[in-house]
Amino acid sequence: xxxxxxxxxPEGRKIxxxxxxxxxxxxxxxxxxxxxxxxADMERVFGLFPRLKERINQNAGTLSGGExxxxxxxxxxxxxxxxxxxxxxxxxxxxxxVRAIFEVLREINAKGVTILLVEQNANQALxxxxxxxxxxxxxxxxxxxxxxxxxxxxxxxxxxxx
Numbered sequence: 001x002x003x004x005x006x007x008x009x010p011e012g013r014k015i016x017x018x019x020x021x022x023x024x025x026x027x028x029x030x031x032x033x034x035x036x037x038x039x040a041d042m043e044r045v046f047g048l049f050p051r052l053k054e055r056i057n058q059n060a061g062t063l064s065g066g067e068x069x070x071x072x073x074x075x076x077x078x079x080x081x082x083x084x085x086x087x088x089x090x091x092x093x094x095x096x097x098v099r100a101i102f103e104v105l106r107e108i109n110a111k112g113v114t115i116l117l118v119e120q121n122a123n124q125a126l127x128x129x130x131x132x133x134x135x136x137x138x139x140x141x142x143x144x145x146x147x148x149x150x151x152x153x154x155x156x157x158x159x160x161x162x
Contacts, residue, residue: 002031007081011088011118013072017061021052024060024071028078038078045074048104066097073104083114090121102128122159126150134159 001008007028016024025045029038046053049070055063060071069089076084089105090098102124109115109128119125126132126146134142134155142155149155 002079002081005080005082006085007076007079007083008085009069009072009076009087009089011091013065013068015060015063015068015071015075017059019060020057021060021063021071022056024075025052025078028075029080031079037080041078041080045077048077048107049074066093066101069093069097069101070104073101077108077113081113083116084108085116087118088120089117090119090124098124122155123161126160 016027019027022042025042026038029041032038051067052070052074055067060068063071073084073086073089076086086105089101093101098121105115105117105128115128117125117129122132126149129146132144132146132149133140134149142149142152144152150160
């Protein structure tokens with residue numbers, strides 16, 4: 001998958017807790033050979049998540065939940081993906097961190113990376129996405145542009161709290 005330009009930040013983060021932030025990010029680039037571009041991409045990750053640069057030599061298992069989520073996304077970005085798969089990136093995070101993560105995702109997408117997002121926070125997800133799909137018991141029951149889904153009365157009632 002990684003060779004084909006697909007990267008994944010799984011639910012629950014799944015970082016390597018006994019490795020440092022730097023080592024986790026380096027593992028994200030394990031198939032890449034160009035040290036100059038790897039270093040540049042690591043700096044880009046630090047630009048998106050400055051907190052990670054502050055913690056570069058810290059064991060990942062000692063990071064907060066939000067920092068671990070940043071690291072999981074950063075590690076996925078280190079493979080220079082064209083498609084980024086994200087599974088519940090806001091799970092267990094404080095609202096201020098959720099907003100920060102979604103702002104970064106917006107920036108990543110604006111730079112040309114396609115994002116496939118699975119997210120229970122439907123409001124945040126639909127404000128980020130171009131298109132949305134409603135799943136019920138594993139089946140797609142509704143799909144439309146995000147704008148239309150945000151305006152859909154059934155979606156508002158069932159998923160957006162209104």
